[in-house]
Amino acid sequence: DIQMTQSPSSLSASVGDRVTITCRASQSISSYLNWYQQKPGKAPKLLIYAASSLQSGVPSRFSGSGSGTDFTLTISSLQPEDFATYYCQQSYSTPRSVFGGGTKVEIK
């Protein structure tokens, strides 16, 4: 199975900061990479699909990039409502899938 490694596992940032989260696949997955946001007590929500496409309704401060094995989720200017845990997910080995371990974004 393809393994997904996220880094860092947690980070502290301030409102207005630029935040970058990385996801690395154990082998090439082309652009079959999706990003989710999960707030405490809630179901995850799709943010980015196909590595760089913004899901409808998601603020434009979120962006994704990468292909092959290395991917990045960027929040250009962190807002109070963005403090959450973020997960990457590979969908290359369809219909099977794997999530990354998650990155918790906390308030500094």
Add this chain to the structure above:
Amino acid sequence: EVQLVQSGAEVKKPGESLKISCKGSGYSFTSYWIGWVRQMPGKGLEWMGIIYPGDSDTRYSPSFQGQVTISADKSISTAYLQWSSLKASDTAMYYCVRRVDTAMVTGAFDIWGQGTMVTVSS
């Protein structure tokens, strides 16, 4: 409105069986894969398996193969996750998800159920 509505929280004893459900509405249930995701307390997301209700094609993560059974009844637009003998380590939140596959979106989980909390304790 497209949604997945899951059955309510369960409290069970070790060794008991359990079947939880996920009902889809607002879309063609037989045209999308439905997956299950586990989240143990304080932990990350784990993909368990997936079913295509149109023909019941089912795949499992190696970690969950033989531990759970995924099924679907397309006549009532409902998918299921079941255990024959629960263990304390099955205590977790379980989410069902709709997988979207189009020319632009391949394999993303665009709709999530609200989650079903399963607690296994003696």
